[in-house]
Amino acid sequence: MPTHLDNEQSIVAAAQAGDSDAFVTLLNQYGRHIYRLGLSITGNHQDAEDVLQEASLKAYRAIAEFQGNSRFYTWLVRIAVNVALGKLRKRALWKESSLDEPRESEDGSYIPLEIESWGDDPEKACMNGELQQILAGVIQKLDLKSRTIFTLRDVEKFSIEETAKLLGLSIPVVKTRLLRSRLKLREELTKYFGKDARNAMPTSHR
Amino acid sequence: MRCRQVIDKISDYLDGELDPELVRELERHLQHCEDCRVVVDTTRKTVEVFCHTEPAPLPNDVRERLNQMFRHSFRKGEPN
Numbered sequence: 100m101p102t103h104l105d106n107e108q109s110i111v112a113a114a115q116a117g118d119s120d121a122f123v124t125l126l127n128q129y130g131r132h133i134y135r136l137g138l139s140i141t142g143n144h145q146d147a148e149d150v151l152q153e154a155s156l157k158a159y160r161a162i163a164e165f166q167g168n169s170r171f172y173t174w175l176v177r178i179a180v181n182v183a184l185g186k187l188r189k190r191a192l193w194k195e196s197s198l199d200e201p202r203e204s205e206d207g208s209y210i211p212l213e214i215e216s217w218g219d220d221p222e223k224a225c226m227n228g229e230l231q232q233i234l235a236g237v238i239q240k241l242d243l244k245s246r247t248i249f250t251l252r253d254v255e256k257f258s259i260e261e262t263a264k265l266l267g268l269s270i271p272v273v274k275t276r277l278l279r280s281r282l283k284l285r286e287e288l289t290k291y292f293g294k295d296a297r298n299a300m301p302t303s304h305r
Numbered sequence: 306m307r308c309r310q311v312i313d314k315i316s317d318y319l320d321g322e323l324d325p326e327l328v329r330e331l332e333r334h335l336q337h338c339e340d341c342r343v344v345v346d347t348t349r350k351t352v353e354v355f356c357h358t359e360p361a362p363l364p365n366d367v368r369e370r371l372n373q374m375f376r377h378s379f380r381k382g383e384p385n
Contacts (some may be wrong), residue, residue, distance in 0.1 A: 119379045126371070134367065135360035148367050152374055159378065209312060216343045221354045231361050234354065253355050259320075278316040285344070285351040292350075 100256045101132050101172060111171050115162050122159055129172055130155070132255075133179045135235075139250040140183040142239050149186070154179035176255060180247075180265055187243065209279055213286045215293035224292055237287040241280050248273055249280040306330045311341045315348050 104110060104124070113121035130151060137150030157178050165174055221230055238246050244266075251262040252273070263273045306327075311334055317323040318331055335342050363371070 119375070123372075123375065126375075130368070130371065131360045131363045134363055144364075144367075148370070151363075151367070152371060155371065156374065156378065159375070210309075211312060211344050214340045214343050215347075217347055217350060220350070222357070228361065230354070230358055234358055238355075249355075253352050256356060274316065278313070281316060281319075281348050281351060282312070282344075284355075285348045288351055288354070289347060 100170075101129060103170070104128050107171060108167070111162075111165065111167070115165065122162065125171060125175075126155055129175055132172070133175060136176065136179055136250060136255065137183050138235060139238055139254065140180070140243070140247050141186065142243075146183070146186060150179055150183045153182045157182065173257075176251075176257075177265060180251070184247070184266070209282050211282060211286065213289040213293065215289055215295060217289065217292040218294045219292075221288070221292050233288075233291055237284055240287055241283060244268075245276045245280045245283075248276045249284070252277055253281070306334045308334075308338060308341055311335070311338075312344065315345060318345070319349055319352060 107125075110121045110124055114125060133154055134147050134151045137147035137154075138144065141147055141150065154175065158175050161178075165171065218224065221233075225233070238249065241249060247266060248262055248268075251257045251265060252259065257265065259270060259273055259277070262268075263270045266273070311331055314323055314327065314331060318328065323331065335345060
């Protein structure tokens with residue numbers, strides 16, 4: 100979750116009073132987070148841009164209704180998630196989404212395949228831009244519902260309960276999907292950051 | 306505790322939501338199971354790398370189109 104702006108309350112109050120510059124300041128702070136959220140959920144840049152535009156416009160039109168009970172950012176994320184899921188629901192992608200190829204034993208447990216410790220921390224192993232690219236790529240290996248849950252919980256740091264509420268899912272479903280998502284992403288990232296995984300690194304870091 | 310149970314409880318363990326008695330059992334298991342130690346450690350790092358990595362700045366064309374949209378809205382005097 101991004102840090103607060105200094106004097107954010109007064110910037111929000113100014114935006115609520117109709118100061119468009121104040122609203123632009125908020126958008127400058129949070130726009131790239133909303134774009135990343137849209138990209139994680141929808142999986143493509145055009146939809147991510149639509150999510151950013153539509154959510155920003157909705158927030159601008161509704162800012163007078165913002166009560167200040169949560170952070171402004173949390174409020175904006177709720178709007179953006181609804182816009183993103185609304186798009187995907189229209190295309191019936193949300194309903195069809197299922198766990199993709201879970202590797203499960205007979206009792207339903209997930210079985211890890213890649214058991215290899217990591218070398219350098221990812222932040223040290225590659226430059227920030229490359230890391231962002233790797234993360235954006237591996238998250239798309241999850242099915243839609245799982246990556247939305249993972250993004251809200253582990254990227255945006257909503258609680259399990261908030262994530263469940265936002266998505267209209269039960270807490271056990273969120274927890275099960277989160278566990279499997281973390282394990283699957285761990286395996287995907289081990290291909291990049293495992294001690295013997297140098298060949299998977301971006302060319303400049305081989 | 307067996308390896309499979311450790312895997313099932315990783316999320317709750319990393320989130321600090323596991324019952325203290327189960328935490329002790331899980332950590333006892335980790336002391337003698339190298340494979341589970343690696344899986345727990347790399348899962349923790351997975352969660353950390355996602356939550357610590359800042360998003361890239363907005364692409365210039367995306368920012369420009371967003372600004373354009375707002376200039377248009379502001380001119381129309383929205384939201385009043």
